[in-house]
Amino acid sequence: MEHTGFPSDETLAAFIDGRLDPETRGQVIAHMATCPECYSVFMSATEMAEVVAAPNGSHRSSRQAWLAVAVTAVAAAFSIVFLVTPVRDLVLPHHDSGLDALAKAAPEQRTIAGRISGFPYQAMVHLTRGESVDPMKDPANASLLTAAASVQRSLNAQRSPANLHAVGVANLLLGHPDAAVDTLHEALLAETGQRRVADAIDDSNEVRLLNDLSVALSNRTAGHPKTDDEALRCAEKAWRIGGTPEAAWNRAIATETLKGAGSDAARSAWRDYLKRDPASSWATEARKRLEPAK
Secondary structure, eight states: OOOOSOSOHHHHHHHHHTOSOHHHHHHHHHHHTTOHHHHHHHHHHHHHHHHHHGGGTTOOOHHHHHHHHHHHHHHHHHHHHHTTOGGGGGTOOOOSOHHHHHHHTOOSSBSSSSOOTTOOOOOBOOOOTTOOOOGGGOGGGHHHHHHHHHHHHHHHHOOOHHHHHHHHHHHHHTTOHHHHHHHHHHHHHHHHOOSSHHHHHHHOOOHHHHHHHHHHHHHTTTTOGGGHHHHHHHHHHHHHHHOOHHHHHHHHHHHHHHHOTTOHHHHHHHHHHHHHOSSSHHHHHHHHHHSOOO
16 A cells, blocks of 8 residues: 555654544554554564563553553454455465464454364353444454454465365354355365265265354354254264264254254253263353253
């Protein structure tokens, strides 16, 4: 992007020092999301501040605290833009494993009932009626946005089943369930060489991919009732060939969605899960799901 004159050197310096009004500060953040030159100046100033402050131990000045907040905000904005612009190729690093990077960057609380392959336990976020969560607008998710941008870049370079899988999971974490399902469907078709999703499910032996597709399908079934059965088919196949705790969990979630929470089939699926995992934090949550509704 060609530099337009905004922000001026003085405005950028004021931003770094935390002296701008909220409106102008927002404009600078939005500008840096598409201007590597200003972003580089900002990050260099931040790194210099950390070096200067290092000998002072754990005491942080108000300016250093401002810089920490600003880094998070700018990183979030920068990462969002990188999801859809070639500018990301100038700065973002490559990751050896997109799924591992996403797992490490996952929010402290999850917003979906299912278990994504390889992800640690995270308690479900509690929302009041009418409340919603938009991960794209939460500065605390800067690491997640950066990881999502990186897997998208890998997919742009090579549309492989593994890269499609990672981007599908990223879409799921970022609150885009339809895009997650579509991308994971494409990954499954590419992995098996089949033309129909139903045939691909039967043919696939990729436990993690089948498992994560089940998560995505179950996450969007409220508006897509025809996908209930597909979610259970994916989870059943993953459970049958892999026997992983994630597959057992998602089999129970999909059974609840299809048969109803508290149904004999759902309760049986949760008991199967607890046979596989009797002691983890996931198991504690599974036992709560087995409790009679109050």
